[in-house]
Amino acid sequence: xxxxxxxxxxxxxxxxxxxxxxxxxxxxxxxxxxxxxxxxxxxxxxxxxxxxxxxxxxxxxxxxxxxxxxxxxxxxxxxxxxxxxxxxxxxxxxxxxxxxxxxxxxxxxxxxxxxxxxxxxxxxxxxxxxxxxxxxxxxxxxxxxxxxxxxxxxxxxxxxxxxxxxxxxxxxxxxxxxxxxxxxxxxxxxxxxxxxxxxxxxxxxxxxxxxxxxxxxxxxxxxxxxxxxxxxxxxxxxxxxxxxxxxxxxxxxxxxxxx
Numbered sequence: 001x002x003x004x005x006x007x008x009x010x011x012x013x014x015x016x017x018x019x020x021x022x023x024x025x026x027x028x029x030x031x032x033x034x035x036x037x038x039x040x041x042x043x044x045x046x047x048x049x050x051x052x053x054x055x056x057x058x059x060x061x062x063x064x065x066x067x068x069x070x071x072x073x074x075x076x077x078x079x080x081x082x083x084x085x086x087x088x089x090x091x092x093x094x095x096x097x098x099x100x101x102x103x104x105x106x107x108x109x110x111x112x113x114x115x116x117x118x119x120x121x122x123x124x125x126x127x128x129x130x131x132x133x134x135x136x137x138x139x140x141x142x143x144x145x146x147x148x149x150x151x152x153x154x155x156x157x158x159x160x161x162x163x164x165x166x167x168x169x170x171x172x173x174x175x176x177x178x179x180x181x182x183x184x185x186x187x188x189x190x191x192x193x194x195x196x197x198x199x200x201x202x203x204x205x206x207x208x209x210x211x212x213x214x215x216x217x218x219x220x221x222x223x224x225x226x227x228x229x230x231x232x233x234x235x236x237x238x239x240x241x242x243x244x245x246x247x248x249x250x251x252x253x254x255x256x257x258x259x
Contacts, residue, residue: 064128133155135155
């Protein structure tokens with residue numbers, strides 16, 4: 001990319017980590033360095049600002065054509081707005097998306113997130129001139145006021161995903177405890193790994209495969225509330241245990257069965 005030694009792939013990664021995974025600037029810094037992209041936390045902020053600049057300039061003719069296709073297919077656009085505050089006391093990033101296509105129409109860091117500020121963020125979207133058939137947000141009052149101020153006759157809906165996250169909090173908490181308990185029981189495999197590390201036998205090779213499978217379970221994660229990590233860890237640990245039981249019934253490895 002011009003005026004920087006970092007490529008567009010790094011900018012795209014910064015955008016993905018920030019928007020999709022809600023990384024803070026310090027977490028961005030750690031993750032980029034972990035991936036071999038050596039940089040400072042201050043430069044991470046600059047990369048993020050460059051990403052936002054490109055994002056704000058993304059309403060191109062190609063995007064307009066995509067939006068026209070959405071209007072032809074659905075009769076109008078479905079607008080959603082969400083605010084992400086990575087660290088307490090920092091500015092909040094507000095993002096406006098078109099729901100049917102997933103296109104990002106606007107994004108900006110705002111200090112207060114008042115209804116008037118959000119309305120100004122939405123005005124360029126209004127200026128595109130496409131019909132709006134639905135409004136969607138996480139229920140933040142200022143977002144709803146800004147949207148209804150520009151499109152008072154358009155139906156508004158509280159985001160079902162946020163609604164589901166709210167009502168699923170007790171289940172997610174129980175799932176977190178399940179995941180913690182299972183992983184705590186599985187973390188004793190290090191001693192077993194040491195025992196078979198230098199053993200060339202077929203039985204040890206089989207044990208290493210199972211230990212590697214258990215190790216992968218320790219790294220498993222999910223995306224609650226629709227993909228519960230505790231349930232996923234339980235199911236995968238259960239599959240490993242059942243496989244071990246079947247192997248034991250068969251007598252272990254072919255060498256063990258023939259001895």
